[in-house]
Amino acid sequence: MRTVQSLISMYKEGNYYLKRMLVLVSLLTALISCGGNGSGGTVPDVNQAPLFTSTSSFSTLDNSFKTGYQAVATDKEDTAIIYSITGGADDVDFLIEPESGAVSFVIAPDFEHPHDENIDNIYEVEISATDSNYASSRLNLKITVSGNRVLLVIPIVVHVLYQEDTEHESNITEEKILSQIVVLNKDFRMKNTDLDNVAAEFKSIVTDMEIEFEMAKVDPNGEATNGITRTLDLTHESADENNIYFGNSGGHDAWPTNEYLNIWIYDGSDRLGNIGLGGRGQFPGGDPLTDGVVIPYQAFGTINPVARNQNLHLGRTATHEIGHWLDLRHVEMETNFMDTYVPDQQMLMFSEGQKATVHSIFSDGGGREELYENLTK
Numbered sequence: 487m488r489t490v491q492s493l494i495s496m497y498k499e500g501n502y503y504l505k506r507m508l509v510l511v512s513l514l515t516a517l518i519s520c521g522g523n524g525s526g527g528t529v530p531d532v533n534q535a536p537l538f539t540s541t542s543s544f545s546t547l548d549n550s551f552k553t554g555y556q557a558v559a560t561d562k563e564d565t566a567i568i569y570s571i572t573g574g575a576d577d578v579d580f581l582i583e584p585e586s587g588a589v590s591f592v593i594a595p596d597f598e599h600p601h602d603e604n605i606d607n608i609y610e611v612e613i614s615a616t617d618s619n620y621a622s623s624r625l626n627l628k629i630t631v632s633g634n635r636v637l638l639v640i641p642i643v644v645h646v647l648y649q650e651d652t653e654h655e656s657n658i659t660e661e662k663i664l665s666q667i668v669v670l671n672k673d674f675r676m677k678n679t680d681l682d683n684v685a686a687e688f689k690s691i692v693t694d695m696e697i698e699f700e701m702a703k704v705d706p707n708g709e710a711t712n713g714i715t716r717t718l719d720l721t722h723e724s725a726d727e728n729n730i731y732f733g734n735s736g737g738h739d740a741w742p743t744n745e746y747l748n749i750w751i752y753d754g755s756d757r758l759g760n761i762g763l764g765g766r767g768q769f770p771g772g773d774p775l776t777d778g779v780v781i782p783y784q785a786f787g788t789i790n791p792v793a794r795n796q797n798l799h800l801g802r803t804a805t806h807e808i809g810h811w812l813d814l815r816h817v818e819m820e821t822n823f824m825d826t827y828v829p830d831q832q833m834l835m836f837s838e839g840q841k842a843t844v845h846s847i848f849s850d851g852g853g854r855e856e857l858y859e860n861l862t863k
């Protein structure tokens with residue numbers, strides 16, 4: 487009967503022979519390949535893996551998909567190098583361009599809400615450089631994220647479609663239009679002064695969307711502009727929602743919707759002055775010719791004429807409709823901007839979840855990726 491020790495020694499012995507066999511096989515392989523290349527030398531040329539020359543640590547500001555980091559490696563044999571992501575605690579957060587080595591985030595990082603593995607705003611990723619002979623080397627890269635950059639400043643064009651009414655009310659002033667931009671930059675940056683009225687249970691998830699708006703400064707022809715077009719609609723055709731978007735039916739054609747947020751202002755009131763249709767906003771991915779938001783002039787901005795009696799006097803119709811344009815759906819969350827049929831003074835906040843939704847539409851394959859690319863290139 488064999489003892490346990492003898493079994494172990496047999497196993498070890500077997501292992502030893504196996505190792506020797508492997509050494510022999512690899513020697514033979516080396517000899518064969520040496521003979522095959524016809525060099526005739528005694529020392530075979532050994533391919534060397536690429537060497538990284540880019541740094542292993544890097545700092546970047548938050549709210550951008552681009553890290554600004556470029557992997558660079560050199561190859562002794564001067565073959566083409568392909569870069570890839572091969573590991574690291576935060577590998578799922580990154581993309582790399584195989585040929586250029588440019589490293590980008592899948593979701594733009596947020597300094598206040600880090601999503602790296604150990605939540606310290608230091609993202610760890612292993613990148614590899616592989617040459618044409620399949621030799622590769624690795625680099626453990628650390629990207630430190632600091633705050634606080636605005637994700638995107640979106641240029642707005644306002645198309646005013648007005649009637650020749652006695653008071654010329656619908657041809658709203660530039661001052662009234664600018665009062666709306668002020669509201670948007672407060673609401674989307676968590677700077678609205680009525681934040682104190684947010685429902686208690688939602689106070690902890692109120693968030694800064696880190697998106698801003700400005701009137702377009704350059705029109706599609708490259709000319710300077712104040713970002714406002716004015717169209718006298720003699721036939722009142724623009725009151726029909728399908729005509730608003732088209733110059734040949736009383737409205738105004740959209741400016742390229744992958745470069746601007748188009749806002750159409752129209753007279754949506756009936757003969758008693760009640761606003762019928764209200765506003766609407768198109769979700770990402772729809773027809774580019776109708777992509778934007780539509781707001782009745784009485785609900786736009788905070789300067790008269792505003793529909794005070796209908797509680798549309800604080801400019802929240804535009805905040806809500808732009809929320810749709812940024813892919814937000816309605817929620818049954820009291821005091822949220824995306825709640826429905828509530829007066830302006832009860833719409834006060836966006837949530838962290840809504841911010842994640844909005845920011846994801848600007849990422850690779852997102853519904854407004856093209857807009858983001860055009861505005862940040």
Ligand SMILES: [Zn+2]
Nearest residue numbers: 806810816826
């Ligand atoms: Zn809505």
